[in-house]
Amino acid sequence: MFSERLKRLSPYVPGEQPRDRRYLKLNTNENPYPPSPTIREVLRNFDPETLRLYPDPLFTDLREMIGKRFEIDPAQVFVGNGSDEVLSLAFFSFFDTNRGPLLFPEHTYSFYPVYCDFYGIGCIKIPLARDFSLNPDGFLNVETSCGIVFANPNAPTGMFLEVGEIRRLLESYLPDSVVIVDEAYIDFGAESALPLVKEFPNLLIIRTFSKGMSLAGLRLGYAMGSRELIDALYRAKDSFNSYPVDTLSLLIGVAAMQDEAYYKEVTERIIATRERLSRDLQRSGWRVLPSRANFVFASREGIPGKEVYRRLKEKGILVRYFDIEGIRDFVRITIGT
Ligand code: PMP
Numbered sequence: 001m002f003s004e005r006l007k008r009l010s011p012y013v014p015g016e017q018p019r020d021r022r023y024l025k026l027n028t029n030e031n032p033y034p035p036s037p038t039i040r041e042v043l044r045n046f047d048p049e050t051l052r053l054y055p056d057p058l059f060t061d062l063r064e065m066i067g068k069r070f071e072i073d074p075a076q077v078f079v080g081n082g083s084d085e086v087l088s089l090a091f092f093s094f095f096d097t098n099r100g101p102l103l104f105p106e107h108t109y110s111f112y113p114v115y116c117d118f119y120g121i122g123c124i125k126i127p128l129a130r131d132f133s134l135n136p137d138g139f140l141n142v143e144t145s146c147g148i149v150f151a152n153p154n155a156p157t158g159m160f161l162e163v164g165e166i167r168r169l170l171e172s173y174l175p176d177s178v179v180i181v182d183e184a185y186i187d188f189g190a191e192s193a194l195p196l197v198k199e200f201p202n203l204l205i206i207r208t209f210s211k212g213m214s215l216a217g218l219r220l221g222y223a224m225g226s227r228e229l230i231d232a233l234y235r236a237k238d239s240f241n242s243y244p245v246d247t248l249s250l251l252i253g254v255a256a257m258q259d260e261a262y263y264k265e266v267t268e269r270i271i272a273t274r275e276r277l278s279r280d281l282q283r284s285g286w287r288v289l290p291s292r293a294n295f296v297f298a299s300r301e302g303i304p305g306k307e308v309y310r311r312l313k314e315k316g317i318l319v320r321y322f323d324i325e326g327i328r329d330f331v332r333i334t335i336g337t
Contacts, residue, residue, distance in 0.1 A: 012114040015320050026334040027318040029155075029185075029295050031214035033266045033337070036259035039252050046248065055247040057238075062222075062250050065257045070194060072224055078233040079253075081244040083184055083208035083221025084111060087149075089236045090204060090223065091115040094178035097122045100144035105134055107327055109155045109182060121146070132157045132289055132297075136169035148173065149180040153190050156322060156332040158291030160190045170200045178229065180204045185293035187212025187263070189271050194224060201226035211294055212267060213256045220245065220253050270294050274335045299329040 015028035059079040067074035080086035095102045101122040104112045116123045124145070126138040139148050148169070153160045170179060181193045183205055194205050204225040210216035223233060237244065245253075256263075274296060278288045281298050288298045299305065305321035308331045312319055320332045 009117055010114065012111045016318065018318070021316065023313075024317045024336065026295075026336050027320040027332075028216075029211055029293075029332075029334045030216050031211060031266070031270070031294065032335065033214055033269070035214040035252075036256050036262045038255045038259050038262075042251055042255045043248075046251070050247055053247075055243050055245060055250060057242045059245060059250060062245075062253045062257070065254045066222055066224075069257050069260070070224065072194070072197070073227075075227050076197070076224055076230055078223040078225075078230045078237075079245055079250075080221050080223070080237070082210065082219040083182070083206050085219075085244060086206050086221045086223050086233070087111065087180070087182065088115055088118070089233050089240070090178070090180055090206065091119055091121060091149075093232045093236045094180075094204075094229070095119070095121045095147045097146065099146040099177070101142075101146065103139050103142055103145045103148045105138075105150050105154065107132070107154070107157060107324070108149075109151045109184075110322075112149055128157070133159055134161050136161070136165050136172075139169060140172050145174075145177065147178045147180070149182065151182040151184060152193065153185045153188070153291070153293040155185065155293070156295070156320070156327070156330070157289050157297050158185070158293040158295055159289055160292040163191050163193050163196070166193045167196055170196060170203060173202075175200075175202055178202050178204055180206060183207045184211055185295075187267055188274070188292060188294045189267070190292040197225055201228060204229050209253060209256060213263060214266070215252065215256060218249050218252060220249050269337075270335050273337070277333070277335065295332050295334045297327075297330050297332050299331070301329075303329075305329055305331045 062079055063074040063077040066077045101124045102116060103124050103126055106125040106127045113123060124142060129135055134150060134154060173179060179202055183192055186192050197203050204223055206223045209218060209220040274291060278296055281288050286298045286300045288296050305328055309319055309321040
């Protein structure tokens with residue numbers, strides 16, 4: 001019954017969402033605080049009759065709001081059903097194996113190789129430095145490639161690449177190959193590469209409402225880049241699903257974007273907790289990578305990540321470990337309250 005295409009896939013495995021008991025859930029980088037209180041108002045005033053009609057396929061209001069917030073032309077904004085979908089459409093639109101493999105760091109968001117599989121894109125994983133930092137030279141030293149993607153801050157390390165280094169990468173890289181910077185975790189105190197969009201038409205920034213905006217259950221993500229890149233994403237979207245984002249999500253997205261003050265406060269609390277947790281773990285003998293995200297990546301000599309995960313789970317605390325060479329010793333702990 002199955003296509004050859006399907007048989008070749010090896011799907012992404014999301015962090016577990018067990019239902020057997022109540023856990024302190026620190027395994028999928030969700031935000032521990034509720035989303036903006038204004039969303040309750042939006043829901044209360046929502047007329048279900050609105051749902052009779054299809055949603056706006058151009059996401060006009062939300063794109064205008066995003067444009068206003070980040071001082072960018074709404075024509076340079078694309079919206080999708082979670083940033084995973086935006087990433088998927090971007091992989092489809094920009095990366096062609098006949099121009100070479102796609103480059104991404106050895107340890108990064110583990111969905112990237114899955115999309116490569118899905119679209120038949122070859123890839124090369126570029127090793128991180130010993131301290132898990134990312135050096136753009138690793139990308140630049142590869143002779144041929146069809147594009148680059150990395151998360152900044154990176155996952156699961158939480159480590160941040162300075163915007164100056166991203167500029168250096170773009171200045172030296174092929175101007176007609178796309179560089180995707182996945183800024184899923186940008187809200188937690190890191191500097192965005194967004195200003196570079198003005199100078200580099202091959203730069204695409206992808207973001208999500210799931211982490212900083214506390215709306216992982218809503219499924220809303222967006223991309224910002226040159227008009228050419230954004231038009232290409234619409235072309236791909238309109239060949240796949242005209243209405244990936246529903247009317248309610250669009251309304252809630254606008255309300256969330258408007259409430260900058262609330263999210264600033266929540267983000268500051270998460271950053272303060274991250275710094276305290278990092279310090280306390282280090283004081284009790286853990287190695288903690290410097291994080292600019294809403295999680296920390298930590299290891300303790302002599303205890304494999306899997307064992308830490310198992311013992312914490314027994315105590316009702318969920319964290320994530322990766323059974324992958326090079327990061328097996330670590331666990332990724334989402335910042336809670
Ligand atoms: N990028 C990175 C680096 C992530 O960690 C995640 C969360 N799993 C995503 C993108 C996808 O987020 P969402 O689809 O919820 O927007």
